[in-house]
Structure formats: C-alpha cells, structure tokens
Amino acid sequence: MKRKSISYAKWGYIFLIPFFVVYIIFSLYPLFQTFYYSFMDYVKDQGAVGGGWTRQAVEVTPEFCGLKNYSAIFSSGSDLLQAFWNTIIMWLVGFIPQIAVSLILAVWFTDLRLKIKAQGFFKAVIYLPNVIMASAFAFLFYSLFSRGGAIYDIIKIPLLESAWGSRGIVGLINFILWYGNTTILLMAAIMGVDPSLYESAQIDGATSNQTFWKITIPLIKPIMSFVLVTSMIGGLQMYDVPALLTKDMGTPNRKLMTVVMIIQSNKQGNIGKASALCVIIFAISAVVGMLLMFASADKDGKKKKKKRG
Amino acid sequence: MPMNTDVVGAKSSNTSLMIKRIVAYTVLILLVIVSLFPFYLLIINATRGRSQPGIRWVPDHFLITNFKNLFKGTTAVAYGSVWRSLANSLFISGCTSLLSVYFSALTAYAIHVYHFKLRKFADTFILIVMMVPTQASAIGFYQFMSKLGLTDTYVPLIVPAIAAPATYYFMKQYMASALPLEIVEAARIDGCGEFKTFNKIVTPILKPAFAVQIIFTFVTNWNNYFMPRLILESKSKYTIPLVLNAMRYAGPQEKDVGMFSLYIVIAILPVVVVYLCLSKFIIRGVALGSVKG
Numbered sequence: 001m002k003r004k005s006i007s008y009a010k011w012g013y014i015f016l017i018p019f020f021v022v023y024i025i026f027s028l029y030p031l032f033q034t035f036y037y038s039f040m041d042y043v044k045d046q047g048a049v050g051g052g053w054t055r056q057a058v059e060v061t062p063e064f065c066g067l068k069n070y071s072a073i074f075s076s077g078s079d080l081l082q083a084f085w086n087t088i089i090m091w092l093v094g095f096i097p098q099i100a101v102s103l104i105l106a107v108w109f110t111d112l113r114l115k116i117k118a119q120g121f122f123k124a125v126i127y128l129p130n131v132i133m134a135s136a137f138a139f140l141f142y143s144l145f146s147r148g149g150a151i152y153d154i155i156k157i158p159l160l161e162s163a164w165g166s167r168g169i170v171g172l173i174n175f176i177l178w179y180g181n182t183t184i185l186l187m188a189a190i191m192g193v194d195p196s197l198y199e200s201a202q203i204d205g206a207t208s209n210q211t212f213w214k215i216t217i218p219l220i221k222p223i224m225s226f227v228l229v230t231s232m233i234g235g236l237q238m239y240d241v242p243a244l245l246t247k248d249m250g251t252p253n254r255k256l257m258t259v260v261m262i263i264q265s266n267k268q269g270n271i272g273k274a275s276a277l278c279v280i281i282f283a284i285s286a287v288v289g290m291l292l293m294f295a296s297a298d299k300d301g302k303k304k305k306k307k308r309g
Numbered sequence: 310m311p312m313n314t315d316v317v318g319a320k321s322s323n324t325s326l327m328i329k330r331i332v333a334y335t336v337l338i339l340l341v342i343v344s345l346f347p348f349y350l351l352i353i354n355a356t357r358g359r360s361q362p363g364i365r366w367v368p369d370h371f372l373i374t375n376f377k378n379l380f381k382g383t384t385a386v387a388y389g390s391v392w393r394s395l396a397n398s399l400f401i402s403g404c405t406s407l408l409s410v411y412f413s414a415l416t417a418y419a420i421h422v423y424h425f426k427l428r429k430f431a432d433t434f435i436l437i438v439m440m441v442p443t444q445a446s447a448i449g450f451y452q453f454m455s456k457l458g459l460t461d462t463y464v465p466l467i468v469p470a471i472a473a474p475a476t477y478y479f480m481k482q483y484m485a486s487a488l489p490l491e492i493v494e495a496a497r498i499d500g501c502g503e504f505k506t507f508n509k510i511v512t513p514i515l516k517p518a519f520a521v522q523i524i525f526t527f528v529t530n531w532n533n534y535f536m537p538r539l540i541l542e543s544k545s546k547y548t549i550p551l552v553l554n555a556m557r558y559a560g561p562q563e564k565d566v567g568m569f570s571l572y573i574v575i576a577i578l579p580v581v582v583v584y585l586c587l588s589k590f591i592i593r594g595v596a597l598g599s600v601k602g
Contacts (some may be wrong), residue, residue, distance in 0.1 A: 008422075008423055008424075008503065009423055009424060009425035009426075010425075011419070011421070011423055011503045011504075012419045012420075012423030012424070012425040012428060013415065013419075013425060013427070014419075015415050015418060015419035015423075015507075016416060016419045016420075016431055018412050018415065018416075018471050018472075019412060019413075019416040019435075019471065019472045020431075020472075022412075022468060022469060022472040023469040023472035026450070026465070026468065026469040026472065027438070027441070027443075027450075027469065027472065029449070029453065030446040030447075030449035030450035030453050031437070031441070031445065031449060032449070033446075033448075033449030033450075033453055034445070034446050034447070034448050034449035034450075035449075036449075037448060037452070038448065064352065064462075068573070082431075094561060104336075105337075105340075107335075108333045108502075112324070113326060114330060114333060115330060116333060116334075116337070117392070120588075120589065122337050122340075122341065123588075124584075124585075124588040124589075124592065125340075125341050125344050125594055126340055126341070127588070127591070127592055127595070128344060128345075128348075128581070128584060128588075129344055129347070131528050131532075131580050131581075131584050131591075132532070132581070133531070133532035133534070133549070133550055133553075133576070133577065133580075133582065134532065134534070135532070135534050135549075135550040135553050135554065136351075136553070136573045136577055137347060139553055139556075139557065139569065139573060140347055140350065140351055140354075140570070140573065141347075141571070142557070143361070143566050143570070144350070148360065148361075148362060149361070150350070150354075150361060150362075150364035151364065153362055153363045153364065154363075154364060154439050168363060176343060176344060176347070179340075180344070181595060184592055184595045184596050185595065187596070188596035188597075198594065233440070235444055237440070237442050237443075237444045237450070237533050237535075239444075239534065240535070240550070241533045243534075243554075244553070244554055244557055245536075247557055247558060248408050255505055259418070260444050260447075260535065261389075263444065263447055263448065264447075264535070264538060264539060266448075266527035267447070267448060267451045267452075267539060268451075271448055271452065274447075274448050275341060275448045275449070276445055278444065278445050278446065278448050278449075279445070281442060281444055282441065282442070282445035282446075283444045283447065285440055285441065285442050286440065286441075289440035
C-alpha cells in the first residue's frame with residue numbers, strides 16, 4: 001500500500017527534459033528569432049564592395065521596418081512572388097501524376113479478384129527511389145538532359161534551357177521519388193476499409209468503377225488529405241532538385257527559383273526578407289496542417305456521435 | 310435460365326478480368342523500368358569515360374580509371390575529399406539516428422507511462438510542432454548558430470536530432486501496442502529504478518521500432534542537403550550531397566561524368582544494400598507511420 005503512494009510524476013518531467021531543452025534551443029528560439037527578423041530591415045553586407053576577399057560580414061544593427069519585407073514579397077512582379085509560383089507549379093507537375101498513379105496502383109494491389117503476383121517485388125522497386133538522395137537524381141538527370149547528354153542526343157531538344165522543360169524534369173524527378181511512398185500509404189488506407197463493404201457491393205452488383213468512386217474514395221479520404229497536406233508542405237520546401245539542377249541559379253530566367261533556394265542564398269545577405277519568406281512558409285504549413293487536424297477531428301466527433309446514437 | 314446467364318456473366322467478367330490483369334502488369338512493368346532505369350544508367354555511366362555522348366546500354370571499360378581519378382588528390386582539392394565525405398556523412402547520420410531514437414523513445418515513454426499535469430499538453434505540443442517545417446526557422450537558426458560560433462561544426466546538424474517529433478509519434482504508437490504498463494510495474498516492485506527500467510527493460514522491447522526509425526533517420530540525414538549546406542563551409546567537413554554539388558560547378562575542362570557517376574554509385578550503394586535487405590520492414594514501417602493519420 002505504501003508503494004502506491006509514491007508519486008512517479010516527477011520522472012515524467014525529468015524524461016521530457018532532453019526533448020524540450022533541445023527543441024527550445026534549436027527550433028523554438030530560432031523560430032521566434034526568424035519572426036523577429038522578418039519585421040526588421042536587416043541586410044548584412046558580405047564585404048563584396050572591398051573586392052569580396054574578406055569573409056568578415058559588416059555588422060549592421062537591424063532596424064524595425066514594420067511589414068516592409070512582406071509587402072516587398074507581395075508587390076507585383078517581385079522576384080519572391082515568382083519563386084512562390086515556381087515552387088507551386090513544380091510541386092503540381094509532380095504531384096498530380098503522383099496521386100493519380102499511386103491511387104491506381106493501390107487499387108490494383110488491393111484488388112482481391114485481380115490478384116497481382118509478386119507484390120513484394122513491385123512494392124520494393126517502386127519505393128526504392130524514395131530512399132535515394134534527391135541530389136543524385138538531380139545530378140543524373142542533368143547529365144542526361146543537358147547538351148551532349150545521353151537523352152539530349154536522342155531527342156535533340158535542350159529541355160533544360162526552357163522553363164517548362166526544366167519544370168517538367170523537376171516534376172518527373174519528384175514523381176519518381178515519391179509515387180512509391182504514396183502508393184504504400186494509400187494501400188494501407190484501402191486495406192483498412194471494412195471488407196464486408198466490398199462484399200456487399202459485389203452482391204448488389206456494383207461495377208468496379210462504382211465501388212471505387214462510391215466506397216474506396218470516400219473511405220480513404222482522411223489518408224488522401226494526409227497525403228495531400230504532407231506533400232504540399234514538403235513541396236513548399238522544395239530545394240535539393242532545382243538547386244542542384246540549376247547550380248542555385250534557378251535558370252532559365254529564374255523560372256526554377258524556389259522559395260527555399262532564396263532563403264538559403266540570403267542566410268547572410270538580406271536576412272529580413274529571407275525571414276519573411278520563412279514566416280510565410282510557416283504560415284502556409286500551419287494553415288493547411290490545422291485544416292487537416294480539424295477535418296480529422298470532425299470525423300472522429302461524428303463517429304462518436306453515431307456510436308452514441 | 311438464370312443459371313445460364315450466370316455462367317455467361319462469369320465468362321464475360323473473366324475476360325474483362327484478364328484484360329485488366331494484362332493492363333495492370335504492363336503498367337507495373339513500365340513503372341519498374343521507370344524506377345530502375347536511373348540506377349541502371351548510373352551504373353553504366355560509372356564505367357564510361359569523361360564525356361558521354363549518346364546513350365550506352367552495356368558497360369564500358371573506364372571503371373578502374375574513374376576509380377583512380379575519384380580518389381586522386383586533385384579531386385579532393387577541387388570538390389572535397391571523397392573518403393572524407395563518406396566518413397562525414399556516416400558520422401552525422403550514425404549519431405543523429407542513435408540520438409533520435411533513444412531520446413524520442415524516452416520522451417514517448419514519459420508520456421506513455423507517467424501521469425503528470427502537463428502530460429496532455431506536452432503530447433499535443435509535440436504533435437503540433439511536427440507540422441512545422443525546419444525551413445521555417447532556417448534564418449533564425451543560422452543566425453543563432455553563428456552567434457554561438459557553431460556554424461561550420463557538426464553540432465547544429467547532430468544535436469537537434471534529440472527532439473524529433475515524427476520519431477516520437479512513431480514510438481508512442483508502438484508503445485501503445487507493444488508495451489504493457491504491467492511490465493513497468495513489475496520492474497518497480499522488483500526495486501528497479503525508473504531510469505534503469507527504461508534502459509534495461511523497455512528498450513529491448515522497443516527494438517523493432519528502433520530498427521525502423523534508425524533506418525529512416527539515417528537515410529534522411531545521409532541524403533540531407535539543405536541543413537549541411539546551411540551550416541557547413543569548409544570542404545573537409547563536406548557531406549556527400551555537398552561534394553556532389555561542388556562537382557556540379559566543374560568547368561568543361563574538369564568535368565568528368567564517368568567519375569562523378571561512380572561517386573554517386575558509391576554514395577547510394579550503402580542505402581540501396583540496406584534497403585534491399587530490409588525492404589519488407591521498411592515498407593511496413595512506412596504504412597504504419599500514418600495509418601492513424
């Protein structure tokens with residue numbers, strides 16, 4: 001009886017210390033700092049005026065400038081706004097085929113009548129690119145599609161010199177990297193659907209098309225939205241592939257410049273503006289993340305009500 | 310009569326099933342080719358010479374030359390040492406994956422086992438910050454690290470792994486299904502201290518979850534380009550993707566596609582080998598990670 005009166009609660013706090021201390025130092029404080037800088041007129045000069053020999057940054061004191069950094073981003077014809085569009089376009093070019101192909105594959109893999117053989121092999125192969133560094137893909141595709149490269153030699157079109165050609169290549173790389181992952185997530189979702197629903201649909205004479213649109217899609221909506229949101233947040237952070245493909249330049253014509261590429265190149269330069277970009281990334285992620293949370297919470301609430309009723 | 314139509318119906322559905330099956334396998338085989346083609350080309354390219362006009366389907370004879378060139382001193386001077394980059398990436402990925410699983414498990418254990426006032430708050434907090442992308446605090450992170458004099462060191466690349474919300478979430482899910490509280494209570498009755506219980510009794514139970522998460526964290530850090538690029542400056546500290554990036558800047562005179570391809574093959578080989586051995590577990594881990602999502 002005495003043992004039970006011992007309170008173990010303090011151990012809960014003690015075990016949480018490492019996580020929270022590290023999180024506050026390396027994530028939370030820098031996040032607040034980024035918010036703070038985003039309202040500052042803060043440009044560090046890299047000593048380029050003196051010939052660029054000294055790496056010593058000229059110390060400047062940040063000055064409060066209100067929303068100037070933000071209005072600079074959203075002013076028409078701004079480079080930064082263009083970067084947002086580029087990022088969104090390249091994400092969509094990869095994401096649309098990705099979700100379509102993954103959905104079809106997931107349905108095929110889980111179709112009991114179709115009985116796809118060697119599923120383990122197929123799944124292992126389509127997931128493989130996801131564990132490979134994106135930089136390697138960017139590098140390889142550059143050497144294939146640039147002038148003198150293997151594929152350029154066949155198609156004779158310098159795809160990497162046109163905006164849409166390069167965006168297409170970035171989209172293709174992102175598709176190859178991620179469609180296996182999405183397929184597996186959607187498969188897990190479809191396999192979680194109550195099999196009796198499919199059985200009764202079959203007995204009622206539903207075609208496979210009807211089953212897909214009326215049963216599968218509505219029931220895997222939560223995971224579909226999860227995939228959409230995580231892919232969107234991931235797409236917003238697109239960096240490796242376009243940066244390596246274009247040597248950080250976003251060529252041609254800065255049509256491949258992504259938001260994170262600008263942040264990276266301004267870490268010691270225009271800190272105020274780069275921070276404002278960070279904050280916008282944060283805000284968009286927060287909004288779509290919250291939408292996802294509310295959507296799934298709503299679902300749970302409805303289920304509970306139904307159970308009670 | 311009804312029986313007859315049944316048979317006819319079955320037959321027509323059999324042929325349509327057959328067609329569907331053919332379509333499915335054709336598409337799957339096409340996708341297998343799309344997924345494997347880059348790897349095949351890389352391996353072939355690694356055996357080819359400096360400039361590679363046209364496509365080639367069979368290996369050439371430059372593999373040894375490329376190997377020698379890759380590990381030559383001048384290559385290290387120009388792009389950063391290949392050996393060093395492999396060792397650096399191994400060190401960073403090894404440290405981050407071990408730190409991340411251990412401390413994430415400890416954090417999840419605190420929430421799973423103990424009842425304290427801020428328990429719900431801590432759990433919700435970690436779930437919310439899981440959504441915050443690292444890039445959102447990048448500028449503040451860089452400025453703070455440079456104030457502390459930690460840029461161009463591995464501290465900002467390794468230590469943050471202790472607070473890994475996604476790994477925490479996975480561990481928590483795993484504990485909910487595999488760690489009965491009775492075990493902890495039994496250990497307490499036997500007079501085992503709380504910290505010792507976690508280290509000696511709980512961690513062995515979590516081994517499968519550790520394995521999956523070590524692989525994921527290792528691969529993520531091995532492939533990471535953004536963070537090392539943000540923090541590291543000197544070539545001797547470069548990780549693999551940074552050396553790859555340096556190679557992209559090679560002028561037409563120094564450009565050696567054969568050698569660069571060989572470097573990529575070497576860089577992705579460890580991951581591919583581990584993946585091929587454990588693909589079953591990895592894929593199961595991917596599916597598990599978000600079923601609740």
